[in-house]
Amino acid sequence: xxxxxxxxxxxxxxxDGFQSIKEFISTEEKKKIIxxxxxxxxxxxxLTSFVSPKHIPQMQDAEEIAKYFLNKYPELEFSALVPNxxxxxxxxxxxxxxxxxxxxxxxxxxKANVNRSxxxxxxxxxxxxxxxxxxxxxxxxxTTFGCPFDGEVSYEKVDKYVKRAYDLGIRTINLCDxxxxxxxxxxxxxxxxxxxxxxxxxxxVHIHDxxxxxxxxxxxxxxxxxxxxxxxxxGMGGCPxxxxxxxxxxxxxxxxxxxKINIETGVNFxxxxxxxxxxxxxxxxxx
Numbered sequence: 001x002x003x004x005x006x007x008x009x010x011x012x013x014x015x016d017g018f019q020s021i022k023e024f025i026s027t028e029e030k031k032k033i034i035x036x037x038x039x040x041x042x043x044x045x046x047l048t049s050f051v052s053p054k055h056i057p058q059m060q061d062a063e064e065i066a067k068y069f070l071n072k073y074p075e076l077e078f079s080a081l082v083p084n085x086x087x088x089x090x091x092x093x094x095x096x097x098x099x100x101x102x103x104x105x106x107x108x109x110x111k112a113n114v115n116r117s118x119x120x121x122x123x124x125x126x127x128x129x130x131x132x133x134x135x136x137x138x139x140x141x142x143t144t145f146g147c148p149f150d151g152e153v154s155y156e157k158v159d160k161y162v163k164r165a166y167d168l169g170i171r172t173i174n175l176c177d178x179x180x181x182x183x184x185x186x187x188x189x190x191x192x193x194x195x196x197x198x199x200x201x202x203x204x205v206h207i208h209d210x211x212x213x214x215x216x217x218x219x220x221x222x223x224x225x226x227x228x229x230x231x232x233x234x235g236m237g238g239c240p241x242x243x244x245x246x247x248x249x250x251x252x253x254x255x256x257x258x259x260k261i262n263i264e265t266g267v268n269f270x271x272x273x274x275x276x277x278x279x280x281x282x283x284x285x286x287x
Contacts, residue, residue, distance in 0.1 A: 017236030036275030050087035108149025145182035180210025206230040214249035
C-alpha cells in the first residue's frame with residue numbers, strides 16, 4: 001500500500017508527556033506550551049487526562065486546561081484521556097466531545113493501570129456509549145504489542161479485543177505500544193490482519209521509543225496505510241503504571257522525516273522545534 005500524501009499528527013505531549021513529570025508544571029506554563037504547539041500548525045491535541053489527582057497529581061488542572069482551550073480555539077480538535085465513567089462525565093461537563101478511553105489488551109496492565117479487569121472496563125465502556133451518545137470515542141488499546149506484566153500479546157488476542165470493540169460500535173482504535181516493545185515485522189503483520197478485516201475502523205498508532213524504534217515502527221505503520229499517528233513534543237512521556245515505559249515518538253523528529261519525504265502534515269517544523277526547546281528549558285523532565 002502506498003503511503004498517504006498527508007499524515008495527521010495527534011499531539012499527546014500535554015497529556016502523556018506531562019503526566020510522566022513528577023514536579024508540577026504550572027497551569028500557565030502548560031498553556032504556553034500548548035499555545036506554541038497550536039502555533040506550529042498542529043490541529044489535533046490531547047490536552048490532559050481526567051484522572052484522580054491522587055494518582056496523577058500533574059493532571060489536577062484538567063478542567064481549567066480543557067475549558068481554556070475549548071473556549072479559545074473552538075475550531076481545533078481537542079481530546080482528553082479518561083480511564084472510567086467518572087472521567088468521561090468530568091470531561092463532558094467541560095465541553096469535550098472527543099474522548100480517548102483506555103482499555104488494555106492485557107489483563108495485567110489493565111489491572112495496574114485502571115484497577116479493574118478488561119471485562120469490567122468493556123462493561124463500563126458500553127454504559128458510557130449509552131449515556132453519552134454524542135461523544136466521539138477513540139479506544140486506546142494499551143499493550144497491543146506486549147505487556148510488562150503478562151508478556152507477549154498474540155495477534156489473536158488483539159483481534160478478539162478489536163472485534164469486541166467493533167461490536168459495541170467503536171470505529172476509532174488507537175494501537176498503543178505502551179512499553180516500546182514492538183518491531184516493524186510485528187506492526188506489519190498485525191496491521192495486515194486488522195486493516196483487511198476491519199475496513200471501516202480508523203486505526204491510529206501510538207509508539208513509545210524505549211528501544212529507539214519509535215520512528216521506524218511509526219513509518220512502518222504509515223506504509224501500511226495508517227493516517228493518524230500520535231507523537232509527543234520532545235519525545236516526552238511514558239506510562240506511569242508500566243515498568244520500563246520510557247518516552248514517546250518525538251513529534252518534531254517525525255515531522256522532520258515526513259517533510260523530507262514530501263508527506264504533508266500542516267505543521268511548521270521550525271516553530272515546533274522552538275517550542276520543544278522552550279519546553280525542555282523550562283520543564284524538569286528528569287523530575
